[in-house]
Amino acid sequence: MTKSDQNMAELFAERSTQAARNEIRALKADKDGRAKEARFFRALAQGQKVHAAKLLLLMRGLAGSTDDNLAAALAEVESSSDALSDMIMVAATDRNALAETAFTQFMRASDSHAVRLNNVSADEGNYHVCSICGFIVPDTVPERCPVCRAVPEQFRAVE
Known part of the structure; x- marks a missing residue:
């Protein structure tokens, strides 16, 4: 570079x-x-x-090949989850419940991102993103977001 x-x-x-x-x-x-x-x-x-x-x-x-980019994105998501784990502990120590909740939701959403990255080839390719926590779901929007409990109207289709 x-x-x-x-x-x-x-x-x-x-x-x-x-x-x-x-x-x-x-x-x-x-x-x-x-x-x-x-x-x-x-x-x-x-x-x-x-x-x-x-x-x-x-x-x-x-940008590298798509396979290289998928591997890089997975590494970034995993690194982010590690950092978020530390942030959750700091927020708990600081008694900052709002930050602790947000960081916990971000980590749970990031964990789901890792699952999606590992299975992207098997997915249909239609995705929806929760506008509250960032959770990504393939195909059908759930009745409630499994991370933050948001209603279906909070999910946005990805074009």
């Missing part, structure tokens, strides 16, 4: 993170009754998403 390739990957991650932070800032500005500032934060986030999308297009040639 060249230095330019590394720079694109770093900038992609940076712009994606900045966009997410500015969406959070917009929500806070809305809550504070500052609609003009909220709209600006959303505009800033959209601009950063444009940058990220362009970088993603430029980097598409850097």
Whole structure:
């Protein structure tokens, strides 16, 4: 990977993170009754998403084979689950029940992602994602999310 390739990957991650932070800032500005500032934060986030999308297009040639990418995604999910386990313990020690619940849901969803990654070839290819916890289900939406108990209306089809 060249230095330019590394720079694109770093900038992609940076712009994606900045966009997410500015969406959070917009929500806070809305809550504070500052609609003009909220709209600006959303505009800033959209601009950063444009940058990220362009970088993603430029980097598409850097991706490995689909099998390599599935293996890399599985390794990332497994690493994330390990980190989340530590975060759950810290949240419990800190008596931060909201963080502990969120981290636990994220870990359970990540564990299901690992299962899906190992079985993606056997799946039909139709997926739904819980908008509350990120759980992925193939084909049919359950009556309740097995991770967070969300109702079917909280699942979004993936195109």
